[in-house]
Amino acid sequence: MFSLLYRMVRDRALAEDLAQETFIKVLNGIKSYRPEFKFSSWIFKIANNAAIDHLRRKSIDTLSLDGAPSAETPDQVRATSLQLGDRAESPLDEVESRELGTAIERAIARLRPEYRSCILLRHVEGYSYEEIAETLDLPLGTVKTYIHRARNELRGYLDDRRE
Amino acid sequence: MTDISMHLNTDEIELWAQGLLPAARAIHLADCSLCRVEADRERKVILALVQLPKFAPTAGFADRVMAQVKVHAPSGDWTA
Numbered sequence: 001m002f003s004l005l006y007r008m009v010r011d012r013a014l015a016e017d018l019a020q021e022t023f024i025k026v027l028n029g030i031k032s033y034r035p036e037f038k039f040s041s042w043i044f045k046i047a048n049n050a051a052i053d054h055l056r057r058k059s060i061d062t063l064s065l066d067g068a069p070s071a072e073t074p075d076q077v078r079a080t081s082l083q084l085g086d087r088a089e090s091p092l093d094e095v096e097s098r099e100l101g102t103a104i105e106r107a108i109a110r111l112r113p114e115y116r117s118c119i120l121l122r123h124v125e126g127y128s129y130e131e132i133a134e135t136l137d138l139p140l141g142t143v144k145t146y147i148h149r150a151r152n153e154l155r156g157y158l159d160d161r162r163e
Numbered sequence: 164m165t166d167i168s169m170h171l172n173t174d175e176i177e178l179w180a181q182g183l184l185p186a187a188r189a190i191h192l193a194d195c196s197l198c199r200v201e202a203d204r205e206r207k208v209i210l211a212l213v214q215l216p217k218f219a220p221t222a223g224f225a226d227r228v229m230a231q232v233k234v235h236a237p238s239g240d241w242t243a
Contacts, residue, residue, distance in 0.1 A: 002218055002219060002220050003215075003216075003217045003218045006218050012221075015218075015220075016220045016221065016224060019220055019224070020224070020227060020228050020231070023228045023232075024228060024231050024232055027228075027232045028232060099216075099218065104208075104211040104212065104215065105215070119212065123209055123212035123213055124212060124213070124215050124217075144174075148173045151173075151205060151208050151209070154208045154211075154212075155204055155205070155207075155208050158207070158208065158211075159204075
């Protein structure tokens with residue numbers, strides 16, 4: 001589950017925070033667990049929701065860094081953008097770039113979060129299509145489509161790299 | 164029933180990458196260079212994904228989690 005979170009948010013410390021949040025929700029909410037549901041799927045569902053929520057929030061923050069929504073011209077965008085200084089690379093950043101720096105990891109990072117969850121559950125965690133559909137509350141056909149598109153995109157990124 | 168001359172679909176290519184493609188469809192794959200190229204590219208991606216390392220949180224993670232979990236005390240009270 002930690003691997004999924006780490007690959008979803010690509011930040012070790014944040015992935016630990018989300019994993020902690022997930023386990024606390026699981027342990028405190030154990031009474032709401034339905035036994036007909038696979039226990040590990042329930043944990044993955046909570047973890048994935050935490051990651052997706054975070055990425056949605058981050059996307060809103062990123063937009064706000066890129067200038068006010070009302071900005072219409074390049075000058076207005078520049079004037080309303082936040083300027084960030086250079087960020088020195090910490091030892092933790094170095095570990096992360098080593099761990100997530102391979103071509104396939106960078107290609108995974110470029111996928112839409114929904115595709116990323118599906119492809120990681122399928123090929124890294126070894127879930128069946130049906131289990132992924134149950135875990136992510138998605139129709140089976142959608143899961144298949146996401147996984148096929150994700151694999152196509154990964155192939156494209158990896159092929160581009162070789163050319 | 165699938166026509167033996169039909170190209171492999173993505174589900175079948177995944178089955179092939181896992182060594183689970185039915186023999187009848189494997190015959191088509193052996194004869195079809197188009198499907199072989201497609202299947203080989205797909206297998207490379209699947210292999211790269213399957214071989215990805217698993218990561219673990221830092222030491223003390225479990226203790227940090229348990230410190231924040233409410234434990235049901237024998238008295239019936241919940242403690243943090």
